Amino acid sequence: MIVEFSIEYKTYFGQKIYIEINKELLPMKCSEEVLWTASLDLKANSDYVLSYNYIVKGNEGATIKEAGNSRVIKISHLSKRIILQDQWQGNSNSAPFLRRPFSSIIYNKSKQKGLSTHAFLKEIIFRATAPAMEDSQSLYICGNVPALGAWDESKAVKMNIVDEYRWAVSLFSSKLKGNIEYKFIKKNKDGDIEWERGDNHVVSIPKLEISESYVIEHSELDFILRKDRFVGTAVPVFSLRSKNSCGIGDFGDLKLLIDWAATTGQHFIQLLPVNDCIASKTWIDSYPYKCISVMALNPLYLNLKAAGVIKDKVFENNYMRKFAEIDVLPQIDFEKVLRYKFAYTRKLFSESGHSLLGTNYYKLFAKENADWLPAYAAFCCLRDRYLTADFTQWDEYSTYKPSLVNELLHDKDERYNMDFYCYLQYLLHEQLSAAHAYANSKAVALKGDIPIGISQCSVEAWTSPQYFNMDSQAGAPPDYFSSKGQNWGFPTYNWGSMAKDGYAWWKRRLSKMAEYFDAYRIDHVLGFFRIWEIPSDELYGTMGHFSPALAYSADDLRSAGFNFQYERDACPFIRYYQIKELFGNQCEFVQKHFLDSNQVDVFTLKEHYGSQKAIAAWFDVKGKKHSEIKEQMLSLVSELLFVTDPRKEGYYHPCINAQSKYSYQALSQDQKQAFDNIYNDYFFHRNEVFWEKLSYQKLPEIIDATNMLACAEDLGMVPQCVGRVLSQLKILTLELQRMPKTPGWMWGDPQQYPYFSVCSPSSHDVSTIRGWWEENRSFSEQYYHDFLGFKGEVPTSCEPWLAERIIRANLSSKSILTIIPIQDWFATAVTTRREGPADQERINDPANHHHYWRYRMHLSLEDLLEKRYFNLHISQMIAGTR
Template sequence: MQIKFSLNYFTAPHEELKAVIKTKEPISLTLKSDGCGNCSASAQIPAFTEEPVYYYAVYENGLEKRREYPFPPRKINSSALPQDYTLNLKDAWRDTPPFCPLYSSAFSKESGAAAKTAVYDKTLILKAYAPQLKENQTLKLCGADKNLGEWHISRALPMMKTALNEWTIALNAAELPRTLEFKFIAASEENILWQQGRNNLLNLDVKHKEVLVKSDFYPSFEIPSPRAAGIVLPVFSLKSESSFGAGDFGDLKKLADWAAACGHKIIQILPINDTTITGTCTDSYPYNSISIYAFHPMYMDLKALGPLSDKGKEDWFAQEQKRLNALKEVNYEEVNLLKRAYIKMAFEEQHRNVFNTEEYQKFFEANKSWLRPYAAFRYLRNKFNTPDFRKWPQYKVYDKAEIAELTSPKSKAYREISLYYYTQYNLHRQLLDAASYARSKGVIIKGDIPIGISRDSVEAWTEPHYFNLDSQAGAPPDDFSVNGQNWGFPTYNWEAMAKDGYSWWKKRFKKMAEYFDAYRIDHVLGFFRIWEIPLNSVHGLLGQFSPALPMDARETARFGFNFRQEYLKPRIDEALLKELFGDKAPYVKEKFLTSLGEGFYAMRTEFDTQRKVEASFAGRKDKDSLVLKEGLYSLISNVLFVSDKNNAGLYHPRISALSSDAFKALDEGQKRAYTNLYNHYFYHRHNEFWKRQAMAKLPALVSSTRMLACAEDLGMIPACVPEVMDALQILSLEVQRMPKSPLQRFGDTSKYPYLSVCTISTHDMSTLRGWWLEDAKQTQAFYNDTLCKKGSAPKEVSAEICEEVIKRHLASPSMLCILSYQDWLSMDKNLRSADIEGERINIPANPKHYWRYRMNHSIEELSASRELNGKIKAIIAESGRL
């Protein structure tokens, strides 16, 4: 069969445009251009038993540079065509299509009949994509020609749904005019909607024994775009009568029942990956994973494993379950200690039977590339009593062959290693079951992809070339953390990742898509640039953006600023010492500083980095020591510039330097010059540069699965971020107390963009009730200006005001309104917690925060709360959300 590909596309020099047919042995055809952008290729290809998928991609130097958007997949409908026919595919390059989020599995189920193409001597096939259609609507074709109904709706031609939001019709081209004029119709029993905009015009030139396929029609209709509501809560915070002191995957099914009863369509969770490093409460931080694939054993539903054969042990665990479940907060250490013990006992009794099942063997075969290294890592961590693989006496450098031998069934370590296979297999089954159950209730689960990994992780061990292990990732200062955030993660080596087409990320996304229909990209700014902090820093103030465009002394001079090497060193004088340390200043000078004369000082060599200071205060937790330590950190950060990590003689202005003592010491002219330099660097210099960085990564990643992409885009946002997110139709995050516009004190919920997720508070913030108590002036302004209420704001926010705030968010244009459990309950004075501060999940400024929040009521109690459930369902329905 002859096949011809045609596409209008302009390639750059050294680029090639190819059509790739995905078969067992992929067929790649290079399209040639006529110089006017009309590209084509033709070839004789064998008959296909199935209808293969094809796509267009651009290559440079033999490597794929970009690929068109993959959904819905293009198919070669050739199975019914005689071999002496020509299949002529006239396509248009697909960037992110209109209504892209509606193609996601969050809104569209895979459906459609196989295309049974009618074949004429001259055949025209039209394909249109209409994801905005409702379930009761079908697509029809109507046009000027008599064969298309002469614009009579009653004679419109029905189209067949052949794939994901794809509608197809085959026409006898011999009976059609040379120029075809037509529109698409969305039809239901209730009404008829014509395609908006101008009529479609198509010039036909179909040859004898040719099938011309014209696709890429995206008709738009006046159909309200879907909006949904949901709840966000960490899995560990869930509480049911069967919980074992912390939430588990079994509890997700119970939460899905409650969510469905209240009209929620989404359950958003926090990361659920294994974070076991020390075995202590410091591992409770869910964003510091030791594996991007393995789930935390804490989320195992022990009851789903079945009872232990030893009745005495089973009864003892039942008593422990009751004790831990009665606790107000999660006791991370005890929960994990006891759960691991139960899992090990169940493993000893079950593993032989489990490992012989076909289901387990399929799981192992599909996941062994990560499962073996993960199990080996857990085993070696225990064997050598440290997760820091650099300190292991053996296996410190990952060797695939050695690990294959270690994890072999013939290995002496296999029994212990296979425990981790058993654990991950059961966690996989339980989450898969919970996700499937939730979907059956009309509820989807939204996952969370952390931006970083632990430097003591499986990936850092097995794939170190993907990371910069000599640096730390974090975030610049913001309203919630004046010193910035230091997460301690290694940063990514994006150049290495680009060489294999970001396969590391694609595999990660595809694994998540097994369970989730939507996901939150944690710190999406990391795909534009990351805040990179030296290993010798504790705070985030001495970091620099990576990648970035540093300055040299000549460039600073063009701003009128006279750069000096001393601006790279802390400026320490008597006034600053008195301000930071008061009557402790003499002690600080004697113990930590060296005099430079004339009232100026330098840090002594043994204390000249924040990590050295931290080490000198190890174990000292008294108030005076903490004040001294933080003061010394501040001294070390009191610089105007930091040196570029990779290039000597290049520099970056220090973040937040405009409020530093070093800046205050400049004369007025130099202050103005530095301010101009600072604003240019942080707000203008990198916009296009960072846009290119993001567009090199994100298109391929967000289109690698059908999950709905949502981003956490809070903080210091460059102008290019909303541009990229709009182009890729990634949902932004809108938080009223953190408006995107610097001209607003509070966001206007009525003007939020449709492609957004709106919420009142995130897990990194206080709840609505907690925020109300933080700043009386801020609360008063919100009460008067945003809620338009007169008089003084109440000291504590009432249930009625909370309900009003929730209703305003539900009424917003945002596609998704996902509120925290705490904020949903805030509008019920009887059910909301009495401990307002205890409702907070995380405090970002505290890197050693213990994540232990639990629901204040069990899911069973919530399910029985008819008044609250009815109210939630009613206000969601009133807002017009699904």
């Protein structure tokens, strides 16, 4: 039995095409410049199921995959020869509809998997990709021969759905001879017909022998692109409240949230990261983007009632009283939740845990997660033993080695603890998997969130340090969120090391995420182009630079007309008039304690105060009575025009917001102009092509690791190349009205958003609609009159009717997906609106590096489901704007 593959694809030097068949690669040969062929010899008289797709590999290991799922062909044992004339399934305009939320959940038309051969002794099979078809629609083929209806649409041949979006029909080859022309048409049950646009398809039918099949594939049909739009709700798991939760939202609460979403006509639920973040066992661990494992789930999200039954009823009743006390609090008491939940789950494990570990279900879970689970359990045990997640303080365990896990397993107590953490992960996996399956059964997709970074005290940093720059911190330059920029404290990625194994770490991470989610938000997608990198001994984002980036040598700067002097321009610029202005009557104290001077009125920082962290440490321990000058002292460190590149000696990056520095103000006018030219070149021009090239090396491989829908968070200082790359790769952008992407605009216009985007009125990183309205009175007045079109006096607070008007504007956007934070839904009705200040509903304040993430819904999900008028109103709002 022979299977012959062929596909047309224009490659570039060094690229080769392979067929990935049942997860094995078969190389193809090129002929006629664009035609690639290969054959597979199978044992005769046997049935086969082949799952295959095409991939392109380049010299440097970069891989390009087709969009969507693999093709599946079921070959009959009666077949002797299968000829496959395939087409590349590329990133066309319909490509997002091949992704899981649409193909498997919203538009899923078939559970059948695969095209079958040998319907006729000699057969021609037409196979076509047609995603996003309505339930009432079917695909037909109509052509210039009687077997295809002779261009009579009433006689067109109906095709069969063979997987989520592929259609096929088998015809006896004797009825199709020579050159034939045809098109595809859509018909619905009401008789409405839509013909393909463009030229006719033309194919020359070969002569076939008995038991031969000729498959003609069309990967993209020329129909008008459907522009259906969908709605979802954003809410963190920890914010959920139900009558069964214990002081914090959990995976068990998701079922009620899914019911509410389905009731109101929504198709998406967007969550914040759900990975384990427990490092210090204090409220600081409430930060969901600083995970200690990118694979493990957060133990605090375990639903205790579904986890098992405590036999010790005195213990159970005692803790249920404790949980009841913290569950009624308006906000999360993170430390009590953590303490109580771990006490409860340890008791549960002691009573019944080991019997569960002996089940085949657990053994299968452990086997499938063996690449990360043992190391994670060991990390948790050592964190508990040393009372810190900082593995550099773990004595002989500070450097990870695979044998370490076995060493711990030989210790009875450590073995018990490791089993406990594995047990928790199994329960969490079961609960989130159940919630995911339930959501899909209700035509609701779960959208997760993948943080751009990892904690410097994490399993991954411990076990795979080669992938990270541990001497650097990721963050963001000053922007809408924070005037000092942001320092997230994550080590930056060593992309060169990651590229060596084809970004295997990222692929494993996303594959794990795909077990629970259908779509995901790429936190800070700009990090795949370049990251804002801050030295590990600095605090503020103002000390950062882009990495990677094309830095300047001293000669480059001088050639550009700037008289670069290292001591003046790349070291803190400190002059007497400056410290007099900054510190007033404490000027003498600052000079004596922090500064050295080798010239009159010219100062340098003492060596042991040469970084922001060193200065902050002095104020925190010894200098509390001088705390009023702490910020001014920290600002002295950033009095730079250029930041030194940490990996390329003698190269420099212009300092962000340098024009506000004393050093800049002291320049002559011509030197200011020369510096401005360099500054604008660096931030807006020099790196564009460089970053675009780097993104194409990473993003396609990483995005195609799963069939989840990728949605970018692309806010902030965005290079022009980002939009082009996201559009090419069909990654949805984020549109936040208060952060317009058009220069000079005060707010975005939802009617001008691109179709492949996610529209939202607010997010976890900004204030709610209510808070936004009250932040800036003059802005609210202009928005009220010019955007909303109202006249007269502007309300001082965002009343329910006003919140609804803003949400309606977002629901009416051109975006394929509108995500409304649950607090903003609540703001639209008196019956659901939270009493009190609006800022109590804010989830995060990026300007506060020590923010406590503790927002919790004031309504229970059960009560929300009972608010029938409110829910009907939401469903009507959604239906009226679709």
